[in-house]
Amino acid sequence: LGWLSEAAALYQQAKEWDKISALVKSRGAELMQQGRHQLLRGWLQSFPLVHLDKEPWMEYWLAMSLQPVSTRDSRNHFVRAFENFNKQGDRVGQLLSWAGMIETYVHDLASFTELDQWIPVMETLYQQEHASLDASVNARVAMARTPVEIGELAVEAEVLMIFEID
Numbered sequence: 001l002g003w004l005s006e007a008a009a010l011y012q013q014a015k016e017w018d019k020i021s022a023l024v025k026s027r028g029a030e031l032m033q034q035g036r037h038q039l040l041r042g043w044l045q046s047f048p049l050v051h052l053d054k055e056p057w058m059e060y061w062l063a064m065s066l067q068p069v070s071t072r073d074s075r076n077h078f079v080r081a082f083e084n085f086n087k088q089g090d091r092v093g094q095l096l097s098w099a100g101m102i103e104t105y106v107h108d109l110a111s112f113t114e115l116d117q118w119i120p121v122m123e124t125l126y127q128q129e130h131a132s133l134d135a136s137v138n139a140r141v142a143m144a145r146t147p148v149e150i151g152e153l154a155v156e157a158e159v160l161m162i163f164e165i166d
Contacts, residue, residue, distance in 0.1 A: 004027060007023065008023055011023070024040065024057070025057055028064070037065040038065070040061060040065040041065035044062040045062070053080075056084035056088060056090065056093055059080050059084060060093060060096065060097055060100070071107045081100075091125055096141075098122045098125070098141070098144065099140045099141050099144035100144075102144035103144060126141060
């Protein structure tokens with residue numbers, strides 16, 4: 001991937017954001033799988049903010065690249081990506097951003113009460129789109145849903161114990 005780094009550096013110098021975007025779209029997942037999140041983050045942090053707003057997939061990959069080092073920053077970028085995907089009507093992008101955001105809460109062992117606003121949004125989206133999603137997107141969303149559903153079951157069990165309801 002040496003050529004990839006060199007190409008990206010040249011594109012950065014020339015401010016060829018669309019060409020870097022194409023590299024990120026085609027190689028983002030591969031770079032993350034290889035643990036090269038720092039390289040990916042470096043490319044994306046050089047983008048003008050206006051470009052990130054216009055290209056929610058760049059915001060998404062920036063959030064992904066931040067997950068290993070700053071879950072709070074990652075979460076903020078996932079929220080921005082989610083909102084921008086919503087504006088563009090990209091349901092797959094919304095679901096993947098939602099899944100990434102949930103992962104940040106799990107990694108932080110944060111309170112799931114903050115998720116209350118996001119659960120109905122995801123449920124609606126997922127019900128509308130799940131049949132048309134590819135297997136990898138379905139799996140990612142299902143993995144993110146699991147801790148949320150476990151948390152909901154725990155709360156229900158606690159309520160039942162409090163009121164001694166069978």
